[in-house]
Amino acid sequence: MTAISNSRFSELYTPQLASAVPQPQSARLEVATELPGTRQTSLQDKDQWLASIYGGTLRDLLGDNQDYREVEVDRIPWNSSLGQTRALMLKLLGSPAFKDWAKQNDVDLSKPLTINVDSGTLDVTTTGAKQRNPFDFSPPTPTAKSLDIHSFTGWPLLMSVAKTLAGPGNVVSFDTASTATTATIADIARFHGHAVPSDRILSPSQRQASIQQLLDKLQDPDSDTYNERFNFPPQQYLNNQVSELGDLNNRNAVIGVISNVVNEKAKDLEDLEAELQFWQKRSGYEETIEKLQLTIKQRLQNVLDTPVEIDPTSSYFRDHNLKPDVAVTLRDYLVGHGIVLPTNASELKNIAQSLANPPIEKPAHGNLGGAHSWPTPMSNDDRRALAAMTSKFLEGQPENTLLAYLTRGVEYRQNFGASFLEDRSRGIDNVLEFPNVKKFALAAEREFGEIASPNVIADWMLTALYDSLDPLSINATSPDSNRTKVAGFDLANMNLSGMNAQDIYATLSDHLRETGVTNHYNGVLAMEVLLARKAPELLVKDIPETLTKGTHSWVSFVTAVARIEAEAPGSTSRMTYAQVMMRHELAPITLADKLVEQQAQTDALKDWGVYNGVLTRSSTDQYSEEDMAKVRAAFNEQMHQLNESSKTFATPFPVLHEMAVASIKEQNPHLSEEQIKRKVLTPKDSGFLEFPGPYSLVDILINAERHHKDVALDSYTSSDKDIDLSTIALRKFTNSFVVSTFEAQLSVLFDRFERATQTQVKNLISKLPVEDRNIIEHGKITVSREVDVTYSGASNTPVGLEPSPHSIIVQSEFVDASGRKGIHTYEIDGPNNIIRKREDLNDKTPATIPGIPDKSTGPLPPVGDSVVRTRSLIPIVPDGDYKEDVLAPRSNDNVNNAPNSFASEKTQYIADALVKKISIRDNAESLRGTTAFDGEVPFWQKIEDFVVGLIPGYNAVKNFIAGNWREGLIDVAFDVFGFLLAGAGGAVRAAGAGARAGSSAFGSTAKRLVRGAIGALNPIDPKGIAQGFVQEGITYLANSGPGRNNQPSFKIKYDPVKIFRNVENATIGNANMQGTTTAIAATQKNGKWYALDPVSKQPFGLPLKDFVPSA
Known part of the structure; x- marks a missing residue:
């Protein structure tokens, strides 16, 4: 049995869906x-x-x-x-x-x-x-x-x-x-x-x-x-090409079958699933739940029994020994291709969308890994030998590094400018034409022998160049993890938390120059070679500046990149952020793809856990399952709160007039909505009404309740012959019911809005750089409101004006590691969704001012501009029970680790302070003044204007969206917490996400990243994964314990006899592969044996030193 690299799982599951361009x-x-x-x-x-x-x-x-x-x-x-x-x-x-x-x-x-x-x-x-x-x-x-x-x-x-x-x-x-x-x-x-x-x-x-x-x-x-x-x-x-066309026809037939089923039965399934979810939230309905689950399962089984027409020229027809005119069910096809059977309508649709999605174009040189990306990577012994040969080769050369030698005499602007970054594959092709590149490749071949490769020069150059740039990757003697290390730079360094991709890229580039690895001109090539395999997410195009490391959005992003890289190594460097995330919106459909996604997310969650203070970093990158369970729980809780807050900010505001119209319409179906709103009713006696009218039915219903009266239509006359009051009936207390329902909804919305505001503050603080988070968490803090104070009148009464009515000021007295004490001031601006430093307030000490109430949070009356104002900070004390020392400084013994800012009590105190500062309920109550209906703004409209004005990004949306701004507000609500395609703070629609990355023929241009809002994935049982393999000769997965990157080293075992039985020129035997005698298939050239790739059936790598053919 022989093992195949983890990165090639998906190729073995769905060989006919491989995205490589086959060549003669x-x-x-x-x-x-x-x-x-x-x-x-x-x-x-x-x-x-x-x-x-x-x-x-x-x-x-x-x-x-x-x-x-x-x-x-x-x-x-x-x-x-x-x-x-x-x-x-x-x-x-x-x-x-x-x-x-x-x-x-x-x-x-x-x-x-x-x-x-x-x-x-x-x-x-x-x-x-x-x-x-x-x-x-x-x-x-x-x-x-x-x-x-x-x-x-x-x-x-x-x-x-x-x-x-x-x-x-x-x-x-x-x-x-x-x-x-x-x-x-x-x-x-x-x-x-x-x-x-x-x-x-x-x-x-x-x-x-x-x-x-x-x-x-x-x-x-x-x-x-x-x-x-x-x-x-x-x-x-x-x-084989004829078979590929047959496979394409099969796939198209399956898409058609699922599409027809979806059109006919998806609504029925979705209704049943919605009903099931409804009862699952309630106790005591186990029998109902069981019946619904059985019904859904039976309906899906019926769907999976749908026959599919299989092309007789396809590989599926041949490999499964099918006979003409023998029916194959949808279930047979899916299982035969390693696709997990759907359990609901959504998964069924996702399968069709994934099959319809064009495969990704693979760059000519993959992820620039050279021999590091072979099916069985070059051994460390061979890498060390190549490094020694490289050092000897450079003796007598004017350059002391391989990078400098390879790029000697090159016009840097022409070869490593914007055109290189635009088309990296073509740029590498140009590099391979450099005279010194060919000289070095020939020298390596003389030393080690001819390698089997489609591009020998590229493999020698890329392999040696990477190892010369990152010698620690082959010579490291410490137990430190190599997962996040590149050229002596730690991509998981705590100081990178809160940085965006551009800043991280620049920081690494500076490191390479400062350590003498690169210079100002050839650094682009070095960055490409180093990052394409180790951190491809940093090479994706058009990444929003607001997307930062350590956030849940970053976890989703790097997971999405890893999924695509597993399918087509090196391809994400040609894609935009929008293309990557739109492709990620399609959930994995095979167990192999699910495993790739889970392993990628696990790595990302390790970094997230460290950055967010849930984990204490391990230099070996190994964490117990209990630690990872704790990280997943914290991640899921944060995702839940962010999701709920997004939904709250996107919740439509209850509109009293619309509720009143609906109630009147329900009781009087003969009236149109326009008639109900038509102002044609005049009171016989003005009575309690402020103005004589005319009024609409809606006006009368709402105003009667505000004056604690029932609606009496016989007190009005209609000037419109189409509105006959004698034919209009309203149940007793209709107005009370409508208004009380509105008030109840408003109260619930206020509760949710306050929780969403708290979550927003916690999210903003948790996204700050670690340095600032430590200052807040470990310092002695105060929370205040910023007020310009002046004194007026003979009584010298203080009057204040708040320049930022919806912001709070946080000050922290912090003692750093050197013992230096300092004041750090931050302004948390909710409506603009930002925390900004306010060094101009560092010299201000929060204090109460007699005459200005401590708990007064609304804007105070302004004074004339000619009066001198004094900038002051007035403390805010939020409601709630807190520890007495909640604001006190914390020990900074662990200041080098990140605090768990999102779940910190100190952060919660600050969040509650902003809620107190905004005082939604108090301000809403102050807007309930008596309002006439004719030409006046109703009180509920004023409340809505006030509340939505607090939603992050509302002002920007209102400024650029004409007409239905509420739709734009929904976009912003999800963008605030990183669930929109544009990334946090973008609030724009992404267009053309397909391009070369491939776009689904089924998918829409939905803006919200649904899969970007999912929590931590449940670990997959490796024992069950082998059942999903469809290529004969693959037997099981073995867990060899913690391996590279602290991931279980899942290895796919295959039988070379079965895999290569129909491959000409393949000889079965044994050879030493990565220190273990292994059964493999090989082919011969010039008297030397070369291993064959079990997926592509092509030879690769260096000549085998000890291959022994089987008898």
């Missing part, structure tokens, strides 16, 4: 073997037949005047390499998946398509019918358009076939009306690897010379170009 070369061994080739004689014969037809046609064109490039050959053998490849392209372009994609993008499939395999674009002609004005009856206007090919679910296969047809070029055009056995001379020439003149018009002599050149290449077996003919895809590769 990659279907065969990347190194030439000593065994016979894999091409069948029959295929060779057909290709030779095509070559003879091609040559004959060229000879016929000698002396002809026409442009030979467009001459069609209609006798292409259907079973030749070209014939099969063209047939595959036609089938792919005619597949249901591609037709659906074309329809969504308004593509006219009757027109030729041009695929650029280099840029990944598809040039098409649109029908012109999409997004037309329904009243526009003019003929559609077709237009030329370039589309991103990566938005098509089957783009890897499309790109692979296109590359084969394009030969040495990068562009291929295809007409869906063409046939597989007809192609132009230019098409055939490109497929043979022959260069075709690109000039639009050729002179007669140029045409003849070009034709003769092609004929000479065909007749010269020693020509380099001629030998390209033997690089045609082998039959097995062509067969």
